[in-house]
Amino acid sequence: MTPPARRDGTPENQGRKPRASEIPLSQARPARRQNVSSEERRKKAASARSVAESLGADWLYEGETAPAAEGIRLQKVLAQAGVASRRHAEVLIDKGRVEVNGKVVKVQGTRVDPNVDVIRVDGVRINVNEEHQYFLLNKPRGVLSTMSDDEGRPCVGDYVAEKLASGQRLFHVGRLDADTEGLLLLTNDGELANRLMHPKYEVSKTYLATVLGEADRKLIRTLKNGIELDDGPARVDYVQIVDTHEGQSLLRVELHEGRKHIVRRMLKAAGYPVQRLVRTKLHTVQLGEQKPGHLRALNQSELTSLYKAVGM
Known part of the structure; x- marks a missing residue:
């Protein structure tokens, strides 16, 4: 029964310690034996410790102190990375779904170094290194891709100045x-950055290009077949004419080339000089509705996708 309320709307028994009959009972099944002697506890702990040592585990038991072990328990690392709760992480370990440095780990309590060890769940690498930072910036036009500029011109470093000032190296x-x-x-x-830029991994990049001239299917064929530039041939993986209007065209261009000014050079060589160029996607990571000048952290799925693309 709901207790009566005062005129101000608060329960009449507010501030009073609830009676035992008012406390909801737990739905958990009680233990069959509620009282265990200290001698029984000692024997049980000794037996469990013997089993754990034979498995190479480092669990703690009642009355023990933590050994001087290096690293962090694997289930805790997985929980901190947002993979699952600690209890669910233990289930994943039991089922052999977790790898550390390429080896399946089934021993609960295994300790790892998040800053060194490579951890995968179901074959997918998990970011567990708390020192690593990953951000996406929507770089505005007119901003240099440098962390500082001797001439005081606007640069990328201006948008992460607070992070750099706090000691983060980006x-x-x-x-x-x-x-x-x-x-x-x-x-x-550094490892992820180097691989994303290495031509070996052919990481795709997508751009929206506004060009002079009304594009047609001939341009699509030309870009797909390849254009000879002064430093060798270049071609796109995909191109789409999004719109044409009053002597201009909007193109979506996807390629894995990484040469300097490659999109502008290709379109100029094809007879369609670029008026505006926006990179909207890197592999599966998308700019979306993020406004120019805004910075955000990558989420776990985006980071996992990048790891996979470069074989990490």
Whole structure:
């Protein structure tokens, strides 16, 4: 029965310690034996410790103190990374779904170094290194892809000045020229950055290009077949004419080339000089509705996708 309320709307028994009959009972099944002697507890702990040691585990039991072990328990690391709760992480480990440095781990309590060890769940790498930072910046037009500029011109470093001042070391993955806008990754993970820029992994990049001239299917064929530039041939993986209007066209261009000004050079060589260029996508990471000058952290699914693309 709901207790009566005062005129001000608060329950009449507010502030009073509830009676035992008012406390809801737990739905958990009680233990069959409620009282265990200290001798029984000692024997049980000794037996469990013996089993754990034979398995190489490092669990703690009642009355024990933590050993001087290095690293953090694997289930805790998985929980901190947002993979699952600790209890669910233990289930994943039991089922052999977790790998550390390429080896399946089934021993509960295994300790790892998040800053060194590579951890995968169901074959997908998980970001567990708390020191690594991953950000996406929508770089505005007119901003240099540098962390500082001796001449005081606007640069990417201006947008992460607070992070740099706090001691975080960030650098941009690749670069966009000053007149090109859009998606630019910032990180302190050198291995991931190097692989994303390496031509071996052919990481795709998508741009929206506004060009002079009304594009037609001939342009699509030309870009797909390849154009000879002064530093060798270049071609796109995909091109779409999004719109044509009053002597201009909007194109969606996807390619894995990483040469300097490659999109502008290809379109100029094809007879369609670029008026505006925006990078909207890197592999599966998209700019979306993010406004120019805004910075956001990558989420776990985006980061996992990048790891997978470069074989990490």
